[in-house]
Amino acid sequence: MRTEFNDIFNTPENSVFKVVFFPDRVYHAYSLSATRSPRYRYNVQEVRNALDICVMKGEVFLDGAYYSNIIRIEYRAGRLIEGIREKNRYLKDQLQCWVRVLPEDAGNQAEAIVPLHYDPRIDAYYVEIWENLEPPVGSSHDFTVLPLMGYQNEITRLSEFVPALKDLDTLKKVELAFRENAVQIPRGYHIGVDDIVWDNAYMRSHEVPNSPNPSDSANTVKDSNYELTFQRDFLVDANQVEPVRYRNPMMDEGNPDTSDNNIIEMRWLFQRELGGSLVFFHEVTVPAGAVEGTHQHIGTEELYYIVSGSGLAYLGEDDMPGTEQFPTVERWIYGLGPQPCKEVPVSPGHVIFTKSGGIHGIRNPGPEPLKFVAFLYHTA
Structure with missing residues (x-):
């Protein structure tokens, strides 16, 4: 394991972060997905929050060596829960997130809808989008983490996001919106498209001097999503x-x-x-x-x-x-x-x-x- 992880964590400035913020936001991220196996460690480089939303940029290390860049999205769903209650429904163990990545190179911008899964350890819905899921040559993923990986799983890979994830320093903005599933899980109740509840910065707007x-x-300008800037x-x-x-x-x-x-x-x-x-x-x-x-x-x-x-x-x-x-x-x-x-x-x-x-x-x-x-x- 790379010794600088512990060196970083014990510096005076990060000791302050242990008091002011959650310790897992410094670098080692106890409650992130792959840390259920000691073979994985995270280097969380940037964290941005807006209301119930938390987005992290960082790196994953496997067996002490750099493995992949990632972004992680967490959402505590307070506004979405209130909207769903008005429909006499309840939010279950999964919801959907529309996400757009906005790197400096406009040609690498991409968007997708991904499921968020509830994790009681953080009392939030989340997904980790990794640049890569293939194990290194001659190695394999840990059996405790492998079930989390794959299409629409807690740890996933979106091919359209790979260009933006290759250089995290250039990923400057992320836009997000959240909605309930079209089919309630696990009951299987189908919700009409026009009746699906969204949390997309409800009624928010911003002002631009377009006219004197x-x-x-x-x-x-009406907003239809949340914007987090890095x-x-x-x-x-x-x-x-x-x-x-x-x-x-x-x-x-x-x-x-x-x-x-x-x-x-x-x-x-x-x-x-x-x-x-x-x-x-x-x-x-x-x-x-x-x-x-x-x-x-x-x-x-x-x-x-x-x-x-x-x-x-x-x-x-x-x-x-x-x-x-x-x-x-x-x-x-x-x-x-x-x-x-x-x-x-x-x-x-x-x-x-x-x-x-x-x-x-x-x-x-x-x-x-x-x-x-x-x-x-x-x-x-």
Whole structure:
């Protein structure tokens, strides 16, 4: 066995990972498929997460020698389970995953549908896609691992993915969507094609400055999958990012602040690139006299950090201790109508942190533009 495995694991920086993350995410991966035999070891090189999804890139070693590149997909199916419950059905021991690999060479891009199998050791559905399954010349696979290998098994090989797996450094993105089986396993109940439940980033979208017209639908791109990126660092000059313009954002009919001239700008800096439960990080400019509508967050949390200018923030009347000295005013809450709110002055360096259930909005009485950055994420 290669001694550097243990050397890597015992370094100070990886000792920190043992505390902050699961130890098996460092390199040796106790709960990955082939480790049921001591002949196999994993070198997990990259891990990316989004909500219930975990994708790993790495290598498998057999009898101490490099054997194959792999990607491993894990999915805990929380959203899919909820969708299936609405159909009075239950998720069984297998589901299907649509996966597209996006290496730098567009000619090596490929997609396929593969089954994910439930593993109680990790409480998740998973598949490992290996570049190679043939044993080395003069050797054989371990009898405990061999039953996992093959077409539609837990460890599989997809010929169309081989070009992308040959050089993992160039595999920069993976797109994923998940669905229940067309035939329930093991009961054999057939589900109609139009009735199959998908988790494909339910109702998610991202914003692109395709049009300068305020609130133009061309700026909203609907997502039909999850995207996980393996790029490690990003440097963005926000001044070079074209803003998307919105008329009366977070306002509905009847709000007295609505006006054809009430337009704010958002520079969308990071959206699908973010992992975990993160949704976006963007820069917002509220011109003098403009308003971002007051709204309530359910199931998400958001931070506003005021960069320049000054304004008036509106917070739920009983949402934040220590605001008794500020005036109570009536504000139209998006979707809820008029409600009492606290009117709190904000200026550069102030942070508004709104938890799930909280209310916030902001007005710029002028004379300078008000600019803040906003950071949104799911609470789950």
